[in-house]
Amino acid sequence: MRVSEGSSSVEALVSTIHAVAGNASSGLHEPVFAGNEKAYLNDCIDTGFVSSAGEYVTLFEQELSKFTGAPHAIAVVNGSTALHLALVAIGVKPGDEVIVPALSFVATANAVAHAGATPHFVDVGEETWGLDPVALQNYLATVGHNVGGRLMNSETGRPITAIVPMHTLGHPANMQGIKGVAEEYGLLIVEDAAESLGSMIGDTHTGLFGRVGIFSFNGNKTITTGGGGALVTSDPELASHIRHLSTTARIPHRFEFDHDEIGYNYRMPNVNAALGVAQMEQLPVFLASQLELFERYQNAFADWTEVEVKMGVKGTKSNYWLQALYLSEGLDFDRDKVITNALSQGLPVRPMWKPLNLIGAHATSPSAPTPVAHEVYERVVCLPSSTSLVD
Amino acid sequence: MRVSEGSSSVEALVSTIHAVAGNASSGLHEPVFAGNEKAYLNDCIDTGFVSSAGEYVTLFEQELSKFTGAPHAIAVVNGSTALHLALVAIGVKPGDEVIVPALSFVATANAVAHAGATPHFVDVGEETWGLDPVALQNYLATVGHNVGGRLMNSETGRPITAIVPMHTLGHPANMQGIKGVAEEYGLLIVEDAAESLGSMIGDTHTGLFGRVGIFSFNGNKTITTGGGGALVTSDPELASHIRHLSTTARIPHRFEFDHDEIGYNYRMPNVNAALGVAQMEQLPVFLASQLELFERYQNAFADWTEVEVKMGVKGTKSNYWLQALYLSEGLDFDRDKVITNALSQGLPVRPMWKPLNLIGAHATSPSAPTPVAHEVYERVVCLPSSTSLVD
Numbered sequence: 001m002r003v004s005e006g007s008s009s010v011e012a013l014v015s016t017i018h019a020v021a022g023n024a025s026s027g028l029h030e031p032v033f034a035g036n037e038k039a040y041l042n043d044c045i046d047t048g049f050v051s052s053a054g055e056y057v058t059l060f061e062q063e064l065s066k067f068t069g070a071p072h073a074i075a076v077v078n079g080s081t082a083l084h085l086a087l088v089a090i091g092v093k094p095g096d097e098v099i100v101p102a103l104s105f106v107a108t109a110n111a112v113a114h115a116g117a118t119p120h121f122v123d124v125g126e127e128t129w130g131l132d133p134v135a136l137q138n139y140l141a142t143v144g145h146n147v148g149g150r151l152m153n154s155e156t157g158r159p160i161t162a163i164v165p166m167h168t169l170g171h172p173a174n175m176q177g178i179k180g181v182a183e184e185y186g187l188l189i190v191e192d193a194a195e196s197l198g199s200m201i202g203d204t205h206t207g208l209f210g211r212v213g214i215f216s217f218n219g220n221k222t223i224t225t226g227g228g229g230a231l232v233t234s235d236p237e238l239a240s241h242i243r244h245l246s247t248t249a250r251i252p253h254r255f256e257f258d259h260d261e262i263g264y265n266y267r268m269p270n271v272n273a274a275l276g277v278a279q280m281e282q283l284p285v286f287l288a289s290q291l292e293l294f295e296r297y298q299n300a301f302a303d304w305t306e307v308e309v310k311m312g313v314k315g316t317k318s319n320y321w322l323q324a325l326y327l328s329e330g331l332d333f334d335r336d337k338v339i340t341n342a343l344s345q346g347l348p349v350r351p352m353w354k355p356l357n358l359i360g361a362h363a364t365s366p367s368a369p370t371p372v373a374h375e376v377y378e379r380v381v382c383l384p385s386s387t388s389l390v391d
Numbered sequence: 392m393r394v395s396e397g398s399s400s401v402e403a404l405v406s407t408i409h410a411v412a413g414n415a416s417s418g419l420h421e422p423v424f425a426g427n428e429k430a431y432l433n434d435c436i437d438t439g440f441v442s443s444a445g446e447y448v449t450l451f452e453q454e455l456s457k458f459t460g461a462p463h464a465i466a467v468v469n470g471s472t473a474l475h476l477a478l479v480a481i482g483v484k485p486g487d488e489v490i491v492p493a494l495s496f497v498a499t500a501n502a503v504a505h506a507g508a509t510p511h512f513v514d515v516g517e518e519t520w521g522l523d524p525v526a527l528q529n530y531l532a533t534v535g536h537n538v539g540g541r542l543m544n545s546e547t548g549r550p551i552t553a554i555v556p557m558h559t560l561g562h563p564a565n566m567q568g569i570k571g572v573a574e575e576y577g578l579l580i581v582e583d584a585a586e587s588l589g590s591m592i593g594d595t596h597t598g599l600f601g602r603v604g605i606f607s608f609n610g611n612k613t614i615t616t617g618g619g620g621a622l623v624t625s626d627p628e629l630a631s632h633i634r635h636l637s638t639t640a641r642i643p644h645r646f647e648f649d650h651d652e653i654g655y656n657y658r659m660p661n662v663n664a665a666l667g668v669a670q671m672e673q674l675p676v677f678l679a680s681q682l683e684l685f686e687r688y689q690n691a692f693a694d695w696t697e698v699e700v701k702m703g704v705k706g707t708k709s710n711y712w713l714q715a716l717y718l719s720e721g722l723d724f725d726r727d728k729v730i731t732n733a734l735s736q737g738l739p740v741r742p743m744w745k746p747l748n749l750i751g752a753h754a755t756s757p758s759a760p761t762p763v764a765h766e767v768y769e770r771v772v773c774l775p776s777s778t779s780l781v782d
Contacts, residue, residue: 081468219442224442251751254734258745258749262505272660359648
């Protein structure tokens, strides 16, 4: 079907979504509990272990390590606290400045602020929708200068110390490119892999390209622990420090409570980890369903010349966490028309995250020009993506 | 039995603990799950609601409100984040200074640091083991001076803005006295009621004396949600702001994601709240068991002239969350002897929290003299306190 029929084509487009997501329920990406969730939750009750000590926490971390190949995984209460803890653990200090892609959930920029640092927003790439290495390089060359091996913001005189790339909708950012720029400027990478459990670049899982990576297991993610997150790293000392910081930095002792630095209460409770272990058992099935759903949308829109279902990036394997439709210039209706029409039919759709340099909480932070992030924001409709849509 | 038999009396004392806590398991205060925990957890799985939206969160908040009399309750991921959020919500800013009792879990002081403020430590009272109004008054008069209605630290020139009293082991602090001093100096109160669910002063539940109060539902508390906490307040606008801040400060909109300030991801997941609802149904039984356990310890030590089981404070009702034994001066053995002997017999005991001005993370923060906190720390053994010890 061609899209040149005026206002009727909004309905035709929404009908096409409907044909794939016929039985979509109220959520954009709802969890599926088809495994041992109840058994493991009940086991927590039987054993009395529901809090932050318990074997499911260890098991969940082991399963994450096995699946991602991360030598160390530390489970915490959610992805937002994982990001905050990652920044603190690698040494981001109050007053530092940190590079964040303009297109991400607000948690990415908030974590920088929670560490007392200032986020800078840089544009994303047209193919990846993740931080663009060229835009990054241009921005750093413009705003910073080298002082004794450290990159300083020429305007504020403060150090730019880290970069937080994010894998948008599960599609890997160009980590090789970003790493190259990071190494050139001496910046540390915290990899926000909140959306990309199951996504790979070559043989390496997302989250493993930086000094530390994080995942989210919120209710709308590929797997869920209710609320939850994790940090992954290859560095045993950093892993040990993260674990220490996540449990109030208590010094091990048979009975005394001493703490050698200001820590956090960020450890994942056992009851949430129990859910996580059950979900990890089903992760391969969930990933297959997400890929299958992508293919169904792609087939459904095969005849539409002016819209495109977001595809994976060459050389990477996407988890296809969230399906997305890109509305090209030729259309005579916009994103909001599609969204309001779909919502009126009970179809759970939504736009991309509003670019971080446009939202109230971060509008005054420094930013590079971000035309691609704004274009993606204005042209993309996120589609019903629950794995339950595929049987 | 008199305690004047040299080293043998350590064994006699530990035997007396043993007689009460005969079947104590490995934890100091372990949870009991004798109600609808499994049913409600399974319901979360059946309905698919495990994350931060869900009816158990609302129900849990309603039950907390009903039980405590708090007009507003907001459930969050744990007591530490509840404290942090409380301080941020009442307006504590980076650079502020905040009064904390010297005797508390490290989370109380950490929350102040997480808000970017500096904790000051003040002594506790001999009867309450909570912040002492006289010591507080003396300290504020010494370190501060009034500048245009604000209390400023005379040394640093920074404002002292808040006080965080804590109800030690569930025994209410002297909130009337503390409130009087707070009003005199124009300071806000965040009431750390982490340990005192069920404790009252007159007809008012702890947590309701300050601008905002917090509870903890960690695995070792009177009720548990795995990990969890809550804020309570009488102020509808503050409650609304806390709720907003706890959910990334998102502006309500049908599909856009805009956020008007830097918020947090602190909301309690539904699966944890489900546990909480089941636990609240059993709270009266748990409180009766904690009181009964206190009486058993008190009877067991009735003949010991030189030790005292910590009693409730006049005019208050304690929840007797954690039972504690105070070792008087006349004894010829110390706290560590009792603790190591008891632990060697598998009895879960521990000392009080190490005073905050002695622990590494906060040793450089300003402090009043805190002889009572140090005396309590050196003389108290916390006893096995699981409600399961009483059938």
